[in-house]
Amino acid sequence: xxxxxxxxxxxxxxxxxxxxxxxxxxxxxxxxxxxxxxxxxxxxxxxxxxxxxxxxxxxxxxxxxxxxxxxxxxxxxxxxxxxxxxxxxxxxxxxxxxxxxxxxxxxxxxxxxxxxxxxxxxxxxxxxxxxxxxxxxxxxxxxxxxxxxxxxxxxxxxxxxxxxxxxxxxxxxxxxxxxxxxxxxxxxxxxxxxxxxxxxxxxxxxxxxxxxxxxxxxxxxxxxxxxxxxxxxxxxxxxxxxxxxxxxxxxxxxxxxxxxxxxxxxxxxxxxxxxxxxxxxxxxxxxxxxxxxxxxxxxxxxxxxxxxxxxxxxxxxxxxxxxxxxxxxxxxxxxxxxxxxxxxxxxxxxxxxxxxxxxxxxxxxxxxxxxxxxxxxxxxxxxxxx
Amino acid sequence: xxxxxxxxxxxxxxxxxxxxxxxxxxxxxxxxxxxxxxxxxxxxxxxxxxxxxxxxxxxxxxxxxxxxxxxxxxxxxxxxxxxxxxxxxxxxxxxxxxxxxxxxxxxxxxxxxxxxxxxxxxxxxxxxxxxxxxxxxxxxxxxxxxxxxxxxxxxxxxxxxxxxxxxxxxxxx
Numbered sequence: 001x002x003x004x005x006x007x008x009x010x011x012x013x014x015x016x017x018x019x020x021x022x023x024x025x026x027x028x029x030x031x032x033x034x035x036x037x038x039x040x041x042x043x044x045x046x047x048x049x050x051x052x053x054x055x056x057x058x059x060x061x062x063x064x065x066x067x068x069x070x071x072x073x074x075x076x077x078x079x080x081x082x083x084x085x086x087x088x089x090x091x092x093x094x095x096x097x098x099x100x101x102x103x104x105x106x107x108x109x110x111x112x113x114x115x116x117x118x119x120x121x122x123x124x125x126x127x128x129x130x131x132x133x134x135x136x137x138x139x140x141x142x143x144x145x146x147x148x149x150x151x152x153x154x155x156x157x158x159x160x161x162x163x164x165x166x167x168x169x170x171x172x173x174x175x176x177x178x179x180x181x182x183x184x185x186x187x188x189x190x191x192x193x194x195x196x197x198x199x200x201x202x203x204x205x206x207x208x209x210x211x212x213x214x215x216x217x218x219x220x221x222x223x224x225x226x227x228x229x230x231x232x233x234x235x236x237x238x239x240x241x242x243x244x245x246x247x248x249x250x251x252x253x254x255x256x257x258x259x260x261x262x263x264x265x266x267x268x269x270x271x272x273x274x275x276x277x278x279x280x281x282x283x284x285x286x287x288x289x290x291x292x293x294x295x296x297x298x299x300x301x302x303x304x305x306x307x308x309x310x311x312x313x314x315x316x317x318x319x320x321x322x323x324x325x326x327x328x329x330x331x332x333x334x335x336x337x338x339x340x341x342x343x344x345x346x347x348x349x350x351x352x353x354x355x356x357x358x359x360x361x362x363x364x365x366x367x368x369x370x371x372x373x374x375x376x377x378x379x380x381x382x383x384x385x386x
Numbered sequence: 387x388x389x390x391x392x393x394x395x396x397x398x399x400x401x402x403x404x405x406x407x408x409x410x411x412x413x414x415x416x417x418x419x420x421x422x423x424x425x426x427x428x429x430x431x432x433x434x435x436x437x438x439x440x441x442x443x444x445x446x447x448x449x450x451x452x453x454x455x456x457x458x459x460x461x462x463x464x465x466x467x468x469x470x471x472x473x474x475x476x477x478x479x480x481x482x483x484x485x486x487x488x489x490x491x492x493x494x495x496x497x498x499x500x501x502x503x504x505x506x507x508x509x510x511x512x513x514x515x516x517x518x519x520x521x522x523x524x525x526x527x528x529x530x531x532x533x534x535x536x537x538x539x540x541x542x543x544x545x546x547x548x549x550x551x552x553x554x555x556x557x558x559x
Contacts, residue, residue: 003412005405005408005409005412005419005421031425116426116427117425117426169422169425170422170425170448171448173422173423173425174420174421174422174448175405175408175409175420175421175422176418176419176420177417177418177419271448272446273444273445273446273447273448274446274447274448274449276446277446277447356425358450359449361449
């Protein structure tokens with residue numbers, strides 16, 4: 001393993017290089033550009049033997065990746081924001097076709113108003129597309145997810161595309177110390193891509209077919225089952241990963257001091273680092289607070305969330321998302337998890353960081369303070385609503 | 387945690403300096419670093435800021451630095467009275483200028499002259515890194531030399547290492 005000083009985008013590119021995809025098709029968009037630039041450099045200098053295809057749009061990027069996957073090639077693409085929305089037509093296509101493509105999405109706000117900075121409305125708007133969705137907290141986790149994503153997506157019980165999300169700029173463009181595994185270690189971890197779901201002269205079959213009303217539900221149920229299988233495959237991948245690389249991950253969520261916590265904050269992505277520092281600070285002052293970080297939004301960690309908050313007095317969600325006319329989507333999902341588990345406690349939703357707005361330590365401390373009032377509410381950080 | 391703000395104009399290498407400092411510090415065991423620019427479109431000549439956070443434990447706060455241990459100016463046209471507001475109580479300003487500044491919080495260096503002599507270009511980012519090594523104590527000349535070798539193109543190594551050393555000696559006098 002080598003200690004390197006890398007940005008989130010670069011770390012992800014190193015992870016992808018270790019997975020050695022046969023095909024990379026991509027179209028550049030800020031703040032994703034550097035990941036595909038770095039991969040094109042790897043291809044140019046010969047350290048990665050991939051077919052790098054410059055396509056003319058994101059719609060084509062994912063279509064091209066599907067084509068590659070349909071002949072049994074390991075395929076990678078990357079996008080962000082408007083690019084993700086432009087390829088939206090192809091997202092359920094790839095999922096329904098059970099093509100285990102890996103895509104990095106640099107989380108960025110969506111227009112209008114035009115904005116290139118980070119929030120999570122782009123990927124969260126695509127939760128229903130049938131893709132696995134993971135969210136990294138830091139550059140090390142970005143690299144590790146890049147490598148694990150191929151293992152998980154391509155697993156025969158899953159065969160589902162994987163969207164790895166990195167917060168735009170605060171993660172994609174921030175340099176950190178990252179351990180980069182060796183190619184030998186990566187090969188020990190990640191088996192070659194093998195699938196029955198491919199076009200082959202020796203075993204001819206039809207892919208990308210129609211399924212009318214009589215059989216459609218069957219295919220959709222199979223697709224759903226594939227996603228539900230992700231939980232066990234993530235556990236398997238992380239266990240193998242730890243045995244080879246020594247780094248431990250904790251499945252669909254990561255809990256921090258939640259066991260005896262009265263008040264728990266639920267977060268997604270890179271803001272979790274600051275939230276953890278606040279939990280530590282408040283714990284020193286004797287406050288019984290905890291943090292639950294959601295690592296995977298699909299499949300949704302219903303059971304993990306219920307288990308972590310079952311003894312809490314109140315829970316807040318902090319998310320960089322709003323489903324206009326309702327509330328933040330993470331909040332909707334969390335409430336559903338609690339309701340199904342019969343947990344009836346006040347829950348609040350804090351919508352912050354939209355369009356890259358900074359979320360401060362004081363704001364997170366304020367959320368823990370307000371939790372003590374044990375009231376349910378949906379609030380926008382930084383805007384007083386009277 | 388040590389927090390450093392870099393001020394420069396697009397093209398002067400402020401973010402490269404922020405990154406090199408982080409890279410240099412990261413060579414030690416059990417160190418944690420964040421280095422990032424003020425995010426957004428970059429234009430040559432427009433004021434930009436960059437940030438380096440150094441610690442011996444993981445750094446969770448990815449926000450821009452509001453109070454720095456060192457605020458470093460590659461360009462003295464960006465220096466004004468308000469910049470003292472972004473210093474910690476014992477914080478210092480490191481300023482590339484030919485002027486004399488009578489304020490004990492300000493350390494000056496004529497980086498342009500060193501740049502002209504060693505680099506042949508008015509680019510002072512590595513020179514201010516050498517100056518920081520001389521005054522701060524949390525980064526060594528050897529760490530910086532290694533960082534220059536690891537992250538700059540080989541043709542720039544020799545002259546930048548010489549410039550770093552010259553600045554280190556100039557400020558350390």
